[in-house]
Amino acid sequence: xxxxxxxxxxxxxxxxxxxxxxxxxxxxxxxxxxxxxxxxxxxxxxxxxxxxxxxxxxxxxxxxxxxxxxxxxxxxxxxxxxxxxxxxxxxxxxxxxxxxxxxxxxxxxxxxxxxxxxxxxxxxxxxxxxxxxxxxxxxxxxxxxxxxxxxxxxxxxxxxxxxxxxxxxxxxxxxxxxxxxxxxxxxxxxxxxxxxxxxxxxxxxxxxxxxxxxxxxxxxxxxxxxxxxxxxxxxxxxxxxxxxxxxxxxxxxxxxxxxxxxxxxxxxxxxxxxxxxxxxxxxxxxxxxxxxxxxxxxxxxxxxxxxxxxxxxxxxxxxxxxxxxxxxxxxxxxxxxxxxxxxxxxxxxxxxxxxxxxxxxxxxxxxxxxxxxxxxxxxxxxxxxxxxxxxxxxxxxxxxxxxxxxxxxxxxxxxxxxxxxxxxxxxxxxxxxxxxxxxxxxxxxxxxxxxxxxxxxxxxxxxxxxxxxxxxxxxxxxxxxxxxxxxxxxxxxxxxxxxxxxxxxxxxxxxxxxxxxxxxxxxxxxxxxxxxxxxxxxxxxxxxxxxxxxxxxxxxxxxxxxxxxxxxxxxxxxxxxxxxxxxxxxxxxxxxxxxxxxxxxxxxxxxxxxxxxxxxxxxxxxxxxxxxxxxxxxxxxxxxxxxxxxxxxxxxxxxxxxxxxxxxxxxxxxxxxxxxxxxxxxxxxxxxxxxxxxxxxxxxxxxxxxxxxxxxxxxxxxxxxxxxxxxxxxxxxxxxxxxxxxxxxxxxxxxxxxxxxxxxxxxxxxxxxxxxxxxxxxxxxxxxxxxxxxxxxxxxxxxxxxxxxxxxxxxxxxxxxxxxxxxxxxxxxxxxxxxxxxxxxxxxxxxxxxxxxxxxxxxxxxxxxxxxxxxxxxxxxxxxxxxxxxxxxxxxxxxxxxxxxxx
Numbered sequence: 022x023x024x025x026x027x028x029x030x031x032x033x034x035x036x037x038x039x040x041x042x043x044x045x046x047x048x049x050x051x052x053x054x055x056x057x058x059x060x061x062x063x064x065x066x067x068x069x070x071x072x073x074x075x076x077x078x079x080x081x082x083x084x085x086x087x088x089x090x091x092x093x094x095x096x097x098x099x100x101x102x103x104x105x106x107x108x109x110x111x112x113x114x115x116x117x118x119x120x121x122x123x124x125x126x127x128x129x130x131x132x133x134x135x136x137x138x139x140x141x142x143x144x145x146x147x148x149x150x151x152x153x154x155x156x157x158x159x160x161x162x163x164x165x166x167x168x169x170x171x172x173x174x175x176x177x178x179x180x181x182x183x184x185x186x187x188x189x190x191x192x193x194x195x196x197x198x199x200x201x202x203x204x205x206x207x208x209x210x211x212x213x214x215x216x217x218x219x220x221x222x223x224x225x226x227x228x229x230x231x232x233x234x235x236x237x238x239x240x241x242x243x244x245x246x247x248x249x250x251x252x253x254x255x256x257x258x259x260x261x262x263x264x265x266x267x268x269x270x271x272x273x274x275x276x277x278x279x280x281x282x283x284x285x286x287x288x289x290x291x292x293x294x295x296x297x298x299x300x301x302x303x304x305x306x307x308x309x310x311x312x313x314x315x316x317x318x319x320x321x322x323x324x325x326x327x328x329x330x331x332x333x334x335x336x337x338x339x340x341x342x343x344x345x346x347x348x349x350x351x352x353x354x355x356x357x358x359x360x361x362x363x364x365x366x367x368x369x370x371x372x373x374x375x376x377x378x379x380x381x382x383x384x385x386x387x388x389x390x391x392x393x394x395x396x397x398x399x400x401x402x403x404x405x406x407x408x409x410x411x412x413x414x415x416x417x418x419x420x421x422x423x424x425x426x427x428x429x430x431x432x433x434x435x436x437x438x439x440x441x442x443x444x445x446x447x448x449x450x451x452x453x454x455x456x457x458x459x460x461x462x463x464x465x466x467x468x469x470x471x472x473x474x475x476x477x478x479x480x481x482x483x484x485x486x487x488x489x490x491x492x493x494x495x496x497x498x499x500x501x502x503x504x505x506x507x508x509x510x511x512x513x514x515x516x517x518x519x520x521x522x523x524x525x526x527x528x529x530x531x532x533x534x535x536x537x538x539x540x541x542x543x544x545x546x547x548x549x550x551x552x553x554x555x556x557x558x559x560x561x562x563x564x565x566x567x568x569x570x571x572x573x574x575x576x577x578x579x580x581x582x583x584x585x586x587x588x589x590x591x592x593x594x595x596x597x598x599x600x601x602x603x604x605x606x607x608x609x610x611x612x613x614x615x616x617x618x619x620x621x622x623x624x625x626x627x628x629x630x631x632x633x634x635x636x637x638x639x640x641x642x643x644x645x646x647x648x649x650x651x652x653x654x655x656x657x658x659x660x661x662x663x664x665x666x667x668x669x670x671x672x673x674x675x676x677x678x679x680x681x682x683x684x685x686x687x688x689x690x691x692x693x694x695x696x697x698x699x700x701x702x703x704x705x706x707x708x709x710x711x712x713x714x715x716x717x718x719x720x721x722x723x724x725x726x727x728x729x730x731x732x733x734x735x736x737x738x739x740x741x742x743x744x745x746x747x748x749x750x751x752x753x754x755x756x757x758x759x760x761x762x763x764x765x766x767x768x769x770x771x772x773x774x775x776x777x778x779x780x781x782x783x784x785x786x787x788x789x790x791x792x793x794x795x796x797x798x799x800x801x802x803x804x805x806x807x808x809x810x811x812x813x814x815x816x817x818x819x820x821x822x823x824x825x826x827x828x829x830x831x832x833x834x835x836x837x838x839x840x841x842x843x844x845x846x847x848x849x850x851x852x853x854x855x856x857x858x859x860x861x862x863x864x865x866x867x868x869x870x871x872x873x874x875x876x877x878x879x880x881x882x883x884x885x886x887x888x889x890x891x892x893x894x895x896x897x898x899x900x901x902x903x904x905x906x907x908x909x910x911x912x913x914x915x916x917x918x919x920x921x922x923x924x
Contacts, residue, residue, distance in 0.1 A: 036114030044073030133274040144285040154185035162187040169260040207256040248283040293545035341430040359405035377402035460556040482528030534563040586681035608653030624649035638666040659688040771797040789827040796838040810888040817881040818861040826865020862905035
């Protein structure tokens with residue numbers, strides 16, 4: 022482990038070390054001991070692996086490398102140099118502690134400036150002062166790395182309110198009180214008028230430790246005043262649970278923030294003054310404008326000391342060195358003029374190029390006068406590169422040498438464009454208030470008039486000079502004094518009075534009707550400060566309304582006393598009006614009817630009629646109908662209803678007016694007569710059926726007289742009696758079906774054919790097994806004019822088949838088919854016509870080809886031909902494989918019922 026240690030001067034004030042390839046420390050001077058201590062190694066020992074790897078890399082690459090090493094108290098820039106023989110590495114250290122501290126201070130300073138910018142930005146973005154203070158407290162605590170930040174507001178009694186802050190227990194902000202004077206750090210700060218730093222509260226003797234700091238275990242802190250003499254808002258402070266030293270940079274930063282907060286508070290107060298002016302009348306506008314001007318003047322007075330906070334307050338500064346010609350623009354001035362600090366040309370000439378051409382000469386002359394000792398101040402316009410026009414206010418001063426020669430000009434420029442716009446808005450608002458057709462004013466919370474526009478003079482007859490400061494009760498009659506007080510109290514409790522109609526008293530004693538709107542007026546803290554009122558003279562409207570009410574009452578009496586029910590429905594078919602008669606007729610009160618759909622009260626069978634009535638009504642076609650309504654108790658109410666369509670001035674349908682006459686008793690009488698008629702017809706059918714059965718029985722008895730005589734057993738007499746009985750029974754069966762059915766005018770003919778065919782099979786009792794095959798139209802309803810002839814036709818044709826078709830046969834089949842063929846054109850209103858085909862056939866011996874059925878002496882076939890002609894039908898006979906009679910005829914159908922004939 023030999024090395025040329027003599028090559029390293031031992032008295033070198035900087036660390037000098039030498040290490041071998043494997044990282045073994047071969048040599049170190051006295052100044053290098055802090056590094057060895059930091060690395061935890063002695064001469065002869067090996068460097069930590071991180072630095073051992075670095076040694077290997079330096080030898081391998083044969084080039085030096087640098088790194089920073091922080092010891093307990095110092096920071097070194099350490100350089101690793103490979104030796105010429107590449108066997109060792111020489112380490113040279115240079116202390117850079119002061120440089121690092123400076124860099125750290127610059128870093129902190131930069132972060133603090135960034136926070137200042139953010140706080141300024143928050144001031145512009147947040148309308149609420151409280152939100153601004155809360156966010157500012159959070160940013161301050163973050164940049165200073167403390168647990169607590171407080172913004173204390175000085176109260177009239179000398180104590181402080183914790184107005185905003187960060188880190189405090191829930192519920193304390195806005196409520197906690199900190200004692201003033203020497204009872205607290207805040208009170209001592211106010212007394213000393215200087216920043217107060219506490220590194221350890223345990224050793225602090227200048228003032229006490231407030232309860233709020235004790236409960237949060239605070240050990241250190243720094244506090245500064247917010248505001249200047251005569252305009253102190255309170256104290257800004259930060260605290261930590263640690264025993265901490267706060268630097269002058271920290272104190273300077275906190276003072277800058279406090280100054281900025283004070284300016285923002287002043288600006289917020291100015292904005293609040295503007296807002297109150299915006300909501301008030303002429304006098305209030307003047308007062309708020311004066312406050313704004315005072316606030317603005319106060320801001321200007323403070324601007325000369327706003328070096329760090331200028332750009333946050335939209336104020337830029339400039340400095341013109343007349344000796345060198347150099348011009349300095351602050352960053353905010355660049356922003357105001359829409360330029361970047363990186364751009365060149367920040368000269369006086371460049372500055373003048375931005376000034377509006379109409380103002381340029383005036384600005385230049387002002388500067389020249391200033392060089393002669395005159396003050397420089399004023400407003401002028403500038404035009405930015407993008408063409409935007411802004412308004413700025415400037416304040417400048419000229420500095421002179423001992424020889425009284427001007428050597429420097431410096432000044433500030435503030436962008437007042439928004440202020441000018443607000444002032445213009447206030448002016449416009451004042452003009453609007455003055456030109457309003459309503460009486461507008463304000464009054465204090467105790468009811469004294471504080472604002473009065475020109476229309477108020479016209480409405481009430483009092484000039485502003487006569488009424489301002491007077492109680493608002495001068496405008497009310499004595500009996501309405503309590504009403505006025507009550508309305509004011511309601512507004513105080515958060516209620517907004519809108520369009521309240523009452524009586525008021527003019528100066529000349531005349532009583533007028535007015536519509537009043539009362540609204541609360543709040544300051545920026547949400548505190549109720551005044552009440553605004555808007556009064557509109559509605560005397561003429563009231564007179565017209567009274568006349569309309571008289572007219573309406575007259576017509577209402579007519580409607581309410583009418584013997585007919587009267588109702589109105591809207592375009593959505595909802596009931597909007599009913600008279601007393603409607604309530605009596607339907608059993609509902611008006612409150613149960615109005616607003617409900619009319620369909621809720623109409624019987625199902627009348628809904629189609631109503632729908633048709635409404636469709637026609639929208640086309641201004643008005644008709645009358647009989648409508649069934651449902652009484653509240655469930656029974657039916659029939660009315661004869663006449664309707665009139667309602668249209669607005671633009672011809673748009675908006676409802677229907679209906680006149681309802683109660684015809685329930687008439688309908689009940691008609692129903693009773695209808696039932697009586699049904700009963701009468703049923704009785705007639707029953708008697709006819711009974712009479713036909715008597716005739717059939719008489720024929721049967723008469724036939725029995727001939728059966729005992731052997732010489733006429735096979736005669737035609739008995740057959741004639743049997744056939745006549747069948748014919749009579751077929752007719753009697755029709756009357757029996759009509760008597761049993763619900764409808765006494767029509768017959769379900771399909772069911773009738775089944776019963777007729779079954780009766781014929783029973784009557785003839787053949788030895789042949791005859792199968793009856795029926796193919797019938799379902800639910801075919803015919804009236805008696807068609808049913809009786811068709812029944813006799815089927816009776817004759819089936820009887821013939823049973824008598825003659827199956828001689829000496831064991832089996833046989835008779836087929837009856839009745840089907841609708843096609844629709845025809847009905848010549849009778851409200852009906853449909855249909856063609857039907859009736860087929861009666863058998864598979865018996867048939868009718869010979871040489872026989873003409875028209876020439877036969879058969880009474881039955883002659884009767885069939887005659888009845889087909891009566892039906893205006895067509896008869897066809899088909900021979901072969903039995904006999905088939907086909908009859909085509911037409912009937913009319915009405916309401917799913919068929920009748921004959923179709924003529």
